[in-house]
Amino acid sequence: MSQAGQNLKYLRKLRGWTQEEFAIKLGIKRSLIGAYEEERADPRLEVLEIVSEIFKVSLDELLLKDLNNSSGSYLAKRRMQKMMTADRNIIHFVPVKAAAGYLAGYADTEFIDELNTFTLPMLAGGNYRAFEIIGDSMLPTPSGSIIVGEKIEDAENVKNSQAYIVVSRNEGIVYKRIEKNNRAKGKLTLISDNPQYQPYQVNTDDIVELWQAQMVISKVSQQQRWDMNSLASMVNNLQSQVSSLKKKMN
Known part of the structure; x- marks a missing residue:
């Protein structure tokens, strides 16, 4: 039995x-x-x-x-x-300089064991990993931040508007929000918090790992400052993106 x-x-x-x-x-x-x-x-x-x-x-x-x-x-x-x-609060860290190697070795336990690790006592037991992000596509989260994500085993389990580290064969390692469109089977829409960047789609077959963002670690000195012209431009771009998404969904 x-x-x-x-x-x-x-x-x-x-x-x-x-x-x-x-x-x-x-x-x-x-x-x-x-x-x-x-x-x-x-x-x-x-x-x-x-x-x-x-x-x-x-x-x-x-x-x-x-x-x-x-x-x-x-x-x-x-x-x-x-x-x-097992695995409680043990978090392997993937810096930007290791991103290329990670795409080839994400499933290799020996490669993963070579990564530096740290712990966060406020996290419950689970499968976590940390990734360094570079760029301004997710502002106000500053470039150089560390995103701590929990492993998602199936793309079907992603939640709309939540932020994820997406590891894919064609796009590499990116930090984006995800929207699922039931009319676009086998695809996920990746959206930046910075509306100056246009959303784009990826095939779920191309995705090798998904990590739902749980914490953001960044330096105190890294503070993004906005001027009124930048904010106005971002609002206009955001309105255009919303209109474009509504048209696609309809």
Whole structure:
């Protein structure tokens, strides 16, 4: 008999997550978490693979072993402690100078392990990464800021108007807000906070990673100052973009 349902419940409680929080991490509905934990349904393979990555356990362990067995060996208990704290607040940092290498090595654990890391105590357990951004397309977020993002496993789970680090084969690493257009299947619209930059679309097939922005770290001395002419120009450009988007949606 599969242990998956009880193991998912045990691992969720190790992290102190509610069923709703766990469901968001896995990109599924909360009701499915309840069904899995009550053994009314078997977790799908893709769900188990995400759980395996988060808690650093194998699929065999999830399916066949009782991870809640407190009578295990000392090593087993130590492994449980490691799973409980795995990836908690450990954030790998991708500076601009490493961006080109990241596009080739984002899936290479050895490359990722070579990146510098830091921690932020205010973040709950999860899969986080930090990226340095350059340019003025997301003003008033200044150039040189560090964006800390949480991994999104599926483009279908992105939320409109939220900011993301988008890693794609053609565009590289960009920091943008995302809008989904139900009429443009397989595409996402990327929008800059600075309205002087026009929105553009990317194919979801071209995207290799999505990280939802959770925090922005920037130097205190970096303060963007606006003059009235710049603000007026930005408002006019924004109005033009809104009109253009309305026409496309209609």
